[in-house]
Amino acid sequence: MKKGTLIALGAFVVLLVLVLATRERQVSVGVHKLELPKLDKAQVTALELSGARNATLRKEGDGWIVLDPSKPDTKYAADENLVNSALDALGEVKNPSFLTDRAERLAEYELDDAKGLKLKVLQGGNPAVELVLGKASKNGGVYLRKAGSNDVFTHQGRLDWTVRKELKDWRKRQIVALKVEDLSQLVLRSKEGESVTLKAGANPGEWSLGEGTQTPAGFRFSSQLAQQFAQQVASLYAQDFLEGDAAADSATGLADAHDSLEAQLKDGKKVVVHLGRQPDAKDGSATVAARVEGDAQVYQLSQYVASQLRKRLVDFRDLSLLRFEPQKVSKLKVQAGGKTVVVVKEGEGWKVAEPQKLPEGFEFEPSQVNMQLSWLQGLRGTRLIDGQVTDVQAGLASPSAVVELTVEGEPVQTLRLGKEAPGAANGAKELYARSTIDALTYAVGEGVKTRLAQGLELFKRRPPPPSFAGGGQMQGLESLPPDVRKQLEAQLRGAQ
Template structure:
């Protein structure tokens, strides 16, 4: 009897010990296996806004056109947000598998940067679900992630993903300034409608230098199309950056202005899609210029310079290069500026200085500089074609201030003449009259071209 009683008491004792141990294992403070970081109600696809406060302040909102970001202290100044960056941050937060419970002690929050002074507070608004409020703390948890807690309590967890660099961003760190998110090489056609001018269409073959005017385009006599300019405009169109996203009454007023009068740039892409940019017809002094993308209700502000880069008329596609020669065929170059004349020529041994015959003793001729000057002359462009006629004597082209002769094998010679200063230049720039070998037109060239040629012998000196 006593033996039976002893066995019963012993079994009970063992059971109590087992229950105690099991109960201890069920407590999160003992193993971390009980309490979990519960983000089951979080769905990145449903997120409509993010409100960040604490060590970083930013408000991100999603609408039908994508994400925008603003400083909570200036909500009227919004910027386009990098959608890939926002998506990656949200998805990283949702990956909670492997999260570990650390502690529930409030006095330890500062050690994990989860107190009010160091924590990043994140309020996540979701469609059809209650807001989710978290505090993100210090990186470097034992599982390689970031310390985090729900804002409503002090329970600290180790999130398994490094969140700090994804979430602790300033307003402009979240922003993506690109207005048109296309690659320049994907643009096959650009159509420009500016003011009352006839539309201008340029198309690309998809190869470098493959841009051309659309068949049937009416051009002035002597007009030469520049494929290089068209290629640059395509790059500029793809690179337009937003200065701000207008909000409130400012956006409404800008939209009304754009609806009344605007210019457009239409880009057609390889995949058949079309992107249409509307530009407000603002005076050049206005900055920013109001713009809209067709199908996007938002109104943006871009710099005046950016607007000028894509607002193009036919005249803007004129090839303004003044010389056209093959460098490999050039065998003589003569530059005269004022009373100074320099001549270099190529023979079987290469380039050599021919004039002056007795250069200064300190001068060291560098043949590679000849090639550099030929490249510069090939790429030299006028600032503009001068429509108003001007006599050669008045322009200083009868007795040029600077004169260049480029001789090629076979006897061909191309000349460039730079003359007097052009009066009343818009914008206060300094220009001189110029005439090249490609046609008989008179152009205006930036004065720095004359100043460069005036260096004379120094152009061919060894560094």
């Protein structure tokens, strides 16, 4: 290589080193960055919102309270999860995109004093974090700036919606926070004077009626329904809050005879919830007042939640129609729609005993037997039929559907469906039903008969889910009617 070429190459290398050594310093000149004090969640003592929203959140003891800065003496319990979510979102503000530093444009982005949402986070002796949040940016984020600076940035994240809340939206809405396993009993008292006591058993999910409870003839208590009720009571949330005159007992109905429920804990503590007046059923938007003893706040519950708490003894009636352990069933017979199907256990599997000759192309799937047994095990009546109804009156002398179960070591269990039962709610169609579980008559949805009328199809091998372009598969359509499934599959294919 020539000497001149070597000299030129050496000079190039020296220049390259100089460029690399000074590149960061040269590029950094004039770059706008959002630099905030380090956030330490463990040290945060307060969040102050002002401007577009006005609320102060302050840590007191192990919890948080929220208040209106103009009314510092009126404090409310705050939802700690909302506070933590806001702090986590603030910690995600890193390297937002710079937009402009022109002060005259702050109003355009709603970052001025008139419309900006000011957020100040106090963290003990550490520097406070202060931001101003503006309107939503075009790319789905939010415009923001550091307090005291005109540099405008766009941030893609959840910070804005985690802090842009009215004072009441920060409030803790969980009325009752208990663990079901800590309950020893539940006492329900109705405004009519009826009292029902549910006693927790030694094992989880075991419940019984209090000693001496008077029950109707043939009444079967459902421990499962009691467990579900206990879970509802243990985690009860309010829809909203009542204040002022609207919260007065005379306005809510709590001054009159009303429903209540008492949760007693194993440690001796009690939580008593009082339910206010039930609004007119036609006013679906109306709420129900609720108050917890020892808590001055009056809460608002949705009508649905309140209805789930207004239980009576009859609401804990066991409406199951069959009682068996699926693994002990050795024979299942179904008669409906002019079809008879019998499947019997053979070793560890199942086989079809009737019809003796299967239709051409039919593929029997033994696992479907277990699925149908699980369905029958969970089958419950929609309601109990009042009064005496003869087999002839109910259409049970010549039933429209019959299920017979042969269970090891037990008598044969039978379920019969009859004709339509009047009095169904919401215009639904129900059928009379009676089984060997007791001598009472129940109602079941018409869909039970429709399912049983499938006959042999109940135990047919289901085709694998259809595959589509891209290797994806549609799941969960096997149980739909064939015509509906085909329409849905065609629509989904067209959307791809």
